Amino acid sequence: MGMTRVEGKDKGSLALYALSTCVWCKMMKGFLAKMGIGYDYVDVDTLADEEKTQTIAELKRWNPKCSFPSLVVNGEKCVIGFNEDTLRQALNL
Amino acid sequence: MNDGPAQGSKGADLFLEDLLARSQASGYHLNPDMGFVRALVQGLLTNVERYGYPACPCRLASGRREDDSDIICPCDYRDADLAEHGSCFCALYVSRDVAEGHRPLASIPERRPAEGSRRHDSEPVAGIGRPPLPVWRCRVCGYLCAREAPPETCPICKAAEDRFECFLSGGPG
Numbered sequence: 001m002g003m004t005r006v007e008g009k010d011k012g013s014l015a016l017y018a019l020s021t022c023v024w025c026k027m028m029k030g031f032l033a034k035m036g037i038g039y040d041y042v043d044v045d046t047l048a049d050e051e052k053t054q055t056i057a058e059l060k061r062w063n064p065k066c067s068f069p070s071l072v073v074n075g076e077k078c079v080i081g082f083n084e085d086t087l088r089q090a091l092n093l
Numbered sequence: 094m095n096d097g098p099a100q101g102s103k104g105a106d107l108f109l110e111d112l113l114a115r116s117q118a119s120g121y122h123l124n125p126d127m128g129f130v131r132a133l134v135q136g137l138l139t140n141v142e143r144y145g146y147p148a149c150p151c152r153l154a155s156g157r158r159e160d161d162s163d164i165i166c167p168c169d170y171r172d173a174d175l176a177e178h179g180s181c182f183c184a185l186y187v188s189r190d191v192a193e194g195h196r197p198l199a200s201i202p203e204r205r206p207a208e209g210s211r212r213h214d215s216e217p218v219a220g221i222g223r224p225p226l227p228v229w230r231c232r233v234c235g236y237l238c239a240r241e242a243p244p245e246t247c248p249i250c251k252a253a254e255d256r257f258e259c260f261l262s263g264g265p266g
Contacts, residue, residue, distance in 0.1 A: 021136030021150035023129055023183065024200050044153055045143075056153070066153060067203035081200035 002051065008038035011091045015072040016041035017059045025069040028082040035093065044068070102135075109134050120246030121167075122192035124184050133185045137166055151183040152205065163205065170204040172240055189245055223263055230260035239263065 003015060006029075014032075018025035020043040032039050044055050056066055062078035063070045071079040071087070079090045087093075109131065116123050124130050136150025148154035149164040163169040171181040178201040179188040190196040205211070229243040230236070234250035241264070243257035 019136075019151065019153060021139050022152075023132045023136070024151060026132065065203045065205070065207045067205075068151065068153065081202065083200050 003040035003042045005040050006032070006038060008032070008036045011037045011093075012074045014039035014091075015075075017055070017063075017068060017070040017072070018043050019045045019068045021045060022068050024082040028069040028071065028087070031082070031084060031087065037091070039071075102138075104138060105131065105134050108138060116186065119248040120244065120251055121248075122187050122189055124180070124187050124198070125192055125194070126198075130185060133183055149183060152203075163211065168205075172244065174201060174204055176242055224261055225263055227259055227263040228261035229257045232256050232258055 014037070016025075016028065016032075016039055018029065018041055025043075029041065042055060044052060044059070047055060059070055060066050062072050063080055067080060069080075069082055071090075073079060073090055077090065079087060112130075112134065113123060124133075133150055137147040140146070140148040140150060140154060144154055144156050144158070144161070146158060146161070147166045148161050149166055149168050152164050152168075154161045154164065158165075166183075167186065168181065171186055174181050175186060175188045178199070179191040179196050180186065180198055180201060182201060182203060182205075184198055184200075187198065188196070191198055224239060226239040226241060228237055228239045231243075231247040231250065231252055233252035233256050234247060236247055236249040237260060238244065243254050245254050246252070247256065
């Protein structure tokens with residue numbers, strides 16, 4: 001599945017499921033950029049049908065409500081929504 | 094914000110103007126952070142272009158209006174989220190305490206049920222028996238609404254919350 005890589009400091013494997021139109025997703029990306037952290041992301045709303053269905057199915061395993069932003073950390077846990085404190089805790093910042 | 098909101102877009106300006114006028118006229122408050130609001134307006138306009146209706150920019154729309162009708166802005170979840178969390182899911186709309194800076198703004202949990210457990214039938218919500226929600230009546234203009242608590246301002250006549258009376262009790266128990 002096609003995720004876009006943003007280079008930066010290694011804080012583990014970070015996969016961000018986002019929407020291109022969502023302001024909280026933009027804030028999540030902005031925070032990671034500000035902290036200089038590397039991550040992979042996909043804007044699910046911009047995907048073509050087949051890839052979108054596949055990505056949604058993948059996200060639902062982590063977040064059944066399929067809400068955005070969802071950040072999967074090290075394939076172990078999923079941080080749902082953008083909250084700076086929660087994110088700092090999850091990434092040990 | 095990675096792609097800055099188009100500040101000068103005529104369409105966005107008109108949409109925002111209309112949104113401000115409508116929210117003020119019905120007793121709702123927009124997020125006082127205009128940069129935030131402009132970014133959301135851009136998302137709403139993107140969705141109008143994509144789907145033909147302003148689906149919530151912070152949720153994934155299906156593109157089928159009948160499946161998205163609950164998330165057409167303002168969404169079905171706005172009032173309950175304003176009452177419980179002080180903002181709608183996107184934070185386009187905020188409660189008065191947030192608008193006036195007495196309560197901080199935060200990302201809130203998704204209230205919309207997961208796909209598969211959403212309501213699709215067109216049966217009337219309330220029967221002759223006890224309705225699932227209490228019905229509130231504005232004593233000033235007679236406006237009726239079924240929700241957990243009366244709105245902070247009557248959307249019709251702008252009367253305050255304390256001018257509402259419980260017209261029909263509802264909900265469990």
